[in-house]
Amino acid sequence: MKKSWIMLSCVFLLISCGKDSGEEEKKETIIDQSVEQTQNEFAWELFEEVSEEEDGNIFVSPYSVFIALAMTVNGAEAETKEEMMQALGMDNFSLQQLNEDNERLMESLEKATEKITLQSANAIWLNDLYTLEKNFQHHVKTYYSANVEEVDITDAATADLINTWVKEQTNEKIEEIVEAPLDEQLVLMLTNAVYFDGDWQYEFAEEWTVDAPFYGKEETEVAMMSLEEDLSYKEEESFEMVQLPYGEGEMSMYVLLPKEGTTLQEVQDGLSYESFSSVRKEMKPKKGTVELPKFSLTEEYELNDALIRLGMEKAFDHEHANFSNMTTSDDPLWIDFVQHKTFLEVNEQGTEAAAVTNVGIKTMSAEDSDTFYMQMNRPFQFFIMEEETEAILFIGEIQSLAK
Known part of the structure; x- marks a missing residue:
């Protein structure tokens, strides 16, 4: 069975999915309070796990990680899916509910005012030798507004194409997510880019x-x-x-x-x-x-151990992981790494914040x-x-x- 790689790369600066200006009026965005609370509880637990490993400044976007894993779980099955949903705190909800609530939440978070910019875009860069499972493709396109673009993984220009897209979507705060040359066994990258720029309501003089x-x-x-x-x-x-x-x-x-x-x-x-x-x-x-x-931070983390401690064991186990819903290939898949990079700048005018989450999936075949x-x-x-x-x-x- 040949070895190949799948990487799901999610670049986040907050959490919103932009829509075409000409699209029909959005449906009402009512968020299920219990789902919202579950997401915040995951945020709290993830931060606690990261702080256990780090001895210094910490800055993470738990929602970025949540969305990255929510997209990934659409390709999971059996016990792998169950453990991932449980780690996300969504074990009492269906995958359909998870996707629909994320879609509505991302729509409600989209903002463009005089003092706040919050925008996002999703893309899937698919090795043109491979095919996505229809349901997986439907879910990431429908609920996460991801555009699928077939690329030649062996072409050095592909890395430049992806990095240019990331740089543009994040206002140059995230300049690179992949390095050339790309691994020839790479099957796909799923990328989400979000940009946030907020001015204080009361600026510091x-x-x-x-x-x-x-x-x-x-x-x-x-x-x-x-x-x-x-x-x-x-x-x-x-x-x-x-x-x-x-x-x-x-x-x-x-x-x-x-x-x-x-x-x-x-x-x-x-x-x-x-x-x-x-x-x-x-x-x-x-x-x-x-x-x-007044400060700025740039941080980087590998979240494998933290997520395993939260209950996602099988997803990282090459013998027991089940991501059979992700591609049409019969090769077994597992999560090889979850990387997280963040950027933050706080000054007198306001705040800019960025985060990158990479989920790499490996396959064999007072x-x-x-x-x-x-x-x-x-x-x-x-x-x-x-x-x-x-x-x-x-x-x-x-x-x-x-x-």
Whole structure:
């Protein structure tokens, strides 16, 4: 049986699928609350697994990983499919429900306003020697708006074609997803590119940005931004949290800061998605000052072990994985790797964020007061959420910074 490769590459900067401007009016986008909550619980669990392996700054897009795996599960069968659905928290839902809810959620997340841009596109680059299973092709095209383009894998220009597409779709924040020459045994790549650019509703004045210490593993000097505004805020026994909205409040960054003398790890150990949601709902407008470092991050992770710990064992096992619904080939398939790359820039004007998820499939054949003061001069955690759906799009933590 000859060896061949399938790679599913998903490039994400948030989570939306763009539509043609001339398409018919979209159907009503009502999101099942239980599905939405399940996706956020997966986000929380994935972040916890990644943080167990990492010792430093972390920035992931759990929704990017969720969508990448949701597309992949359309090619799975039997116990492989069951384990993947369970790891995604979707074991009580059908694959049809998963796809339909993702389609509606992506449509509801699509945004283009004066202060917020959120756009996305999907493509499948198919080795012209192979054929997709009809159902798999139908699902990824119908629910994830993926266009299938047949390419000559042996042509060096194919890598340039794919990378140019990725670069254009992500406003040059993700410049490369594949390297030439491509493996001649590559069967397909499934690519999703999303771009997000959000201006703060209340911008940090550049003249207020000053050099200040950040007390991480070692003391460093950072460019510290400052804002005085009425903001949604909540103080708990071990931490405080503030909401920094984008645009007209359609999206937000939530910053969680441990109290003095409490470590971020101690707060995280006592915090669940449910308790985070409870605190978020209790936040109320309050006059205060926020000091936030101006920073940028580029991170890269391999998520195999994290996903295996979440229950996706068979999908990575070449002897037991079953992706027979993906191609017309009889060769056994399994997930060889799940890679995740992210980009983030936070400045006085707003935030740009990017993520790349590659799924490679291999085959053979406190007290209240009138004001508050919150200075992020020590390790802190943050979340970027879409407010209407309450979807957690990104989660990060800052352990150390330098100017």
